[in-house]
Amino acid sequence: MQPAVATEYFVVLSAVLFIMGVLGVLVRRNAIMIFMSVELMLNAANLSLVAFAQQWSNMGGQLIVFFVITIAAAEVAVGLALIVAIFRTKKSIDIDELNAMQG
Amino acid sequence: MEVIASFVPLVVILPFAGALLNLFLGRYLSEKLIGALATTAAALAFAVAAVMTVGITAHGYEAVVVNPPILDSWIYIPSAAIDIPWQMRVDTLSLTMMLVVTGVGTLIHLYAIGYMHGDPRFARFFVYLNLFLGFMLILVTGNNFLMMFVGWEGVGLCSFLLIGFWFDKKHGEGWKNSNAARKAFIVNRVGDFGLLLAIFLIFWTYGTLDYYKPNEVLHIGGEKAAADVLVREGGDGIAHGQKGVFAQTEAWLAEGGHIVSFGVFELPFETVVTLITLFMLIGVTGKSAQIPLFVWLPDAMAGPTPVSALIHAATMVTAGVYLITRNSVLYHAAPLSAALVTVVGAATALMAGFIALGQWDIKKVLAYSTVSQLGFMVAAVGIGGYAAGMFHLITHAFFKALLFLGSGSVIHAMEHGHHHAHAHHESEHGEESHGHADHAHEEAFDPQDMRNMGGLARRMPITFVTYLIGTLALAGIFPLAGFWSKDEILGKAFNAAFIDGKLEGFAMLGLLLAAAGFTAFYMWRQIKLVFLGVPRTEAAAAATESSPSMTIPLLVLAALSIFGGALNIPLGVNSVLVIGVLFITAGFWLLWALPSVRLFFIGRAEPVTSLPSLKPAFRLIALGSAAAFMLSGAAIILVPSLGASYPLETLVLWLEHSVPYTKGLTLNPFLAILALGIGIGGILLAQRVYSPAPLAEGNQDVLEIRPDTRPAFQLANAKLYWDETYGRLIEQPYNRAAAWLAHKLDWEFWHDRFHHTVFRDFYKRAADFIATPVDRGAIDQGFLRIGRAVAQAAARLRTVQTGYVRTYVFTMLFGVVLVMLILLLPLLRQ
Incomplete structure (x- = not known):
């Protein structure tokens, strides 16, 4: 059975999504937005995993994706909780104001 | 006999057991119990010795060697062929010594109960006394030289402990006492070194230290020794002999031409024996207080008086005489050494007798007298009169112990009299006059100084009578003990001089006759100073008789001093009569004769037994002993007439069974009368010189006043400058050398220079180097630099964050x- 869409497209799309995520993390100052960019990067990785799984008819890739999604959910829970906590103390979620660890 | 002789370990064990018991339990016991325990131990040892004496007499005087069950092999090194068994020898010689040591020892123990009453270290004193007895008995019972040496050193230790017994006396007396103890110990060490050399030489020569092997019979000058008797073991020079020292000596002498190899050189056997006996003589001069090592004995009188009597008069100091007697075989084989022994002994006898003339201390006179009498004994054994020396040893033990105990009784009475007079004085003058002056008086008083005495005969009748008996016995007055033994010695000297033509015999005879004259003179001077005349101090006037525990031993010893001579009287029919008469005379003396002597000297004629100062118990004792003497005298005369015979022999015959080369009795009527005349002459001379008053103006001796006798008296009073000479010759150079070593070598060179420059400065410099450039410079700075670099790097790296x-x-x-x-x-x- 031939795949409906060639794997190369998935990979390219995955790379584009990943770069968008990276740029989002690097450029954005709002913690929520950075968070969402991180999610984008995760999903980009998921996408390439699924694509390669399909190509090699190996369910391992898809399996890992489930794990990633689960862990991402957990991460979101923790991350959002952190953001809420930061907001409570700083009254802001601007990531550039969180520079207490500066050397 | 074997069975009876196997009791001999008991003789040694009993005193040691007494010492141990008092050592651990003494602090819980009363004085009476402590004294009773110690005295019982001594008395039981005497009883065992007496039983063995009876046993050995009944079995033909056969010597027995006993192996005590536990100490079977004492020193046993098979690889080196060294086997020194702990064997004890029971023969007539060792039994004689055992009887004297335990017999006199028991009496002195008894006396010490009274004398040491109230002493804070009462128990310790008796521990030491018992310990001394034990060691002395090891000395005399040992069957080899090493056991003898163990006893020899043990008695030396006890002597040291007992001389310094009052080391804590006030007013510097304690220092004097402990110095005397140290002097005794150190001087004896010189002698002991000589004895050790003799023992080493014996072991090298014979390969054994045993006097005799068990069941060995000595053949004097007998058959040729078998060639295989001596087995040499390899090349190490240790001989493995099957014969005892004495039998081997006889064998080699009979064989002739024996050579002793010392590895690099060889010596003829006769020369080796001479060397052995000369080294032994050094030991004898130390222990038996002969020239040149006698100087410790007069100082040893610092000890309590029972110690002076037991150790420094009756027993320990006679160890040297015993040693030479035991080694009669060796001394017979070394005529040169024997001659030297004779001359040393005779010279000591005269020299010490002369010094005794000028002494003021009651015990010092007796001490020099002891040195003098030991000289008699040593001279006797040197000339070959072994039995004569032993005879004088025994009688001297009796009368010198008696004299010492008598002097102790006097000192005791003087101390009490002084306290009494002092207290009396106080009550007369009231409290306010009692001040510093009285105190000074108390310090200055010397209860032993004869110048403080006088007139004590009246106040201390028993002490006086017994002291008089001891004095007469010592002066050699017929028929007391000293007469017989001194005559025996003089007879030996006479025979050696006029029969054998020995040169040393002439010297000995002359020296000893002069010494006998001195003896009588200084003893009568003492009697005059102490007992006769009028009291010269309040203390003497207030003196009273001592307690029964002190006077009973005096009475017993007085009896022994009277009858001691009977030991050597041949027990024929006539001599039985003589002894019986002697006994009866003694009883007579006690009852009547002595009071008449008192009448002569004091002018009061009450019998001793009826003096008001006497307690009823005393009267009973005096009467009882007088009756016992007279009854036994009668019995001695009557028993042979009933058909029974005595198993007793004279001392000479008795000793012949164990001492080779003992020759028979030497009764010389001419000499006896001469010696008696000299003795009586000395007494009469002293009586004339020291009458009417023994002291001239300013408490000076009569002899000191007269210009012709003044230098001699001063010389005697200064003890012939022996101590000063030794001080100049030995002590001062030694001290100077020690001071030089201490100050120059140790302090200035070693401590100041070497220590400071080499040790301290080197150490300091090394420490400085390690501390400053190495530690603080290189190491510290290095780590600081690393630290700083890390800090700088970190500061830079931090900006990354x-x-x-x-x-x-x-x-x-x-x-x-x-x-x-x-x-x-x-x-x-x-």
Whole structure:
């Protein structure tokens, strides 16, 4: 059975999504937005995993994706909780104001 | 006999057991119990010795060697062929010594109970006394030289402990006492070194230290020794002999031409024996207080008087005489040594007798008298009169112990009289006059100074009578003990001089006759000073008789001093009569004769037994002993007439069974009368010189006043400057050398220079080097630099932490890309 869409497209799309995520993390100052960019990067990785799984008819890739999604959910829970906590103390979620660890 | 002789370990064990008991239990016991325990131990030892004496007499005087069950092999080294068994020898000689030591020892123990009453270290005193007895008995019972030496050193130790017994006396007396103890110990060490050399030489020569092997019979000058008796073991020079020392000596002498190899050189056997006996003589001069090592004995009188009586008069100091007697075989084989022994002894006898003339201390007179009498004994054994020497040893033990105990009784009474007079004085003058002056008086009073005495005969009748008996016995007055033994010695000297033509015999005879004259003179001077005349101090006037525990031993010893001579009277029919008469005379003396002597000297004629100062118990004792003497005298005469015979022999015959070369009795009527005349002459001379008053103006001796006798008296009073000479010759150079070593070598050179420059400065410099350049310079600075570099690097590196999330993310991204590039590069290159 031939795949409906060639794997190369998935990979390219995955790379584009990943770069968008990276740029989002690097450029954005709002913690929520950075968070969402991180999610984008995760999903980009998921996408390439699924694509390669399909190509090699190996369910391992898809399996890992489930794990990633689960862990991402957990991460979101923790991350959002952190953001809420930061907001409570700083009254802001601007990531550039969180520079207490500066050397 | 074997069975009876096997009791001999008991003789040694009993005193040691007494010492141990008092050592551990003494502090819980009363004085009476302590004294009773110690005295019982001594008395039981005497009883065992007496039983063995009876046993050995009944079995033909056969000597027995006993192996005590536990100490079977004392020193046993098979690889070196050394086997020194702990064997004890029971023969007539060792039994004689055992009887004297335990017999006199028991009496002195009894006396010490009274004398030491109230002493804070009462128990310790009796521990030492018992310990001394034990060691002395080891000395005399040992069957080899090493056991003898153990006893020899043990009695030396006890002597040291007992001389310094009052080391804590006030007013510097304690120092004097402990110095006397140390002097005794150190001087004896010189002698003991000589004895050790003799023992080493014996072991080298014979390969054994045993006097005799068990069941060995000595053949004097007998058959040729078998060639295989001596087995040499390899090349180490240790001989493995099957014969005892004496039997081997006889064998080699009979064989002739024996050579002793010392590895690098060889000596003829006769020369070796001479060397052995000369070294032994050094030991004898130390222990038996002969020239040149006698100087410790007069100082040893610092000890309590029972000690002076037991150790420094009756027993320990006679060990040297015993030693020479035991080694009669060796001394017979070495005529040169024997001659030297004779001359040393005779010279000592005269020299010490002369010094005794000028002494003021009651015990010092007796001490020099002891040295003098030991000289008699040593001279006797030197000339070959072994039995004569032993005879004088025994009688001297009796009368010198008696005299010492008598002097102790006097000192005791003087101390009490002084306290009494002192207290009396106080009550007369009231409290306010009692001040510093009285105190000074108390310090200055010397209860032993004869100048403080006088007139004590009246106040101390028993002490006086017994002291008089001891004096007459010592002066050699017929028929007391000293007469017989001194005559025996003089007879030996006479025979040696006029029969054998020995040169030393003439010297000995002359010296000893002069010494006998001195003896009588100084003893009568003492009697005059102490007992006769009028009291010269309040203390003497207030003196009273001592307690029964002190006077009973005096009475017993007085009896022994009277009858001691009977030991050597041949027990024929006539001599039985003589002894019986002697006994009866003694009883007569006690009842009547002595009071008449008192009448002569004091002018009061009450019998001793009826003096008001006497307690009823005393009267009973005096009466009882007088009756016992007279009854036994009668019995002695009557028993042979009933058909029974005595198993007794004279001392000479008795000793012949164990001492080789003992010759028979030497009764010389001419000499006896001459010696008696000299003795009586000395007494009469002293009586004339010291009448009417023994002291001239200013408490000076009569002889000191007269210009013709003044230098001699002063010389005697200064003890012939022996101590000063030794001080000049030995002590001062020694002290100077020690001071030089201490100050110059040790302090200035070693401590100041060597220590400071080499040790301290070197150490300091090394420490400085390690501390300053190495530690603080290189090490410290190095680590500081590292620390600073780390700090600087960290300060720079810290700026990497910007605190901006995007910096971290970018870094992470950069890192991830870099890792991927590294992973992918090999793929790209393909």
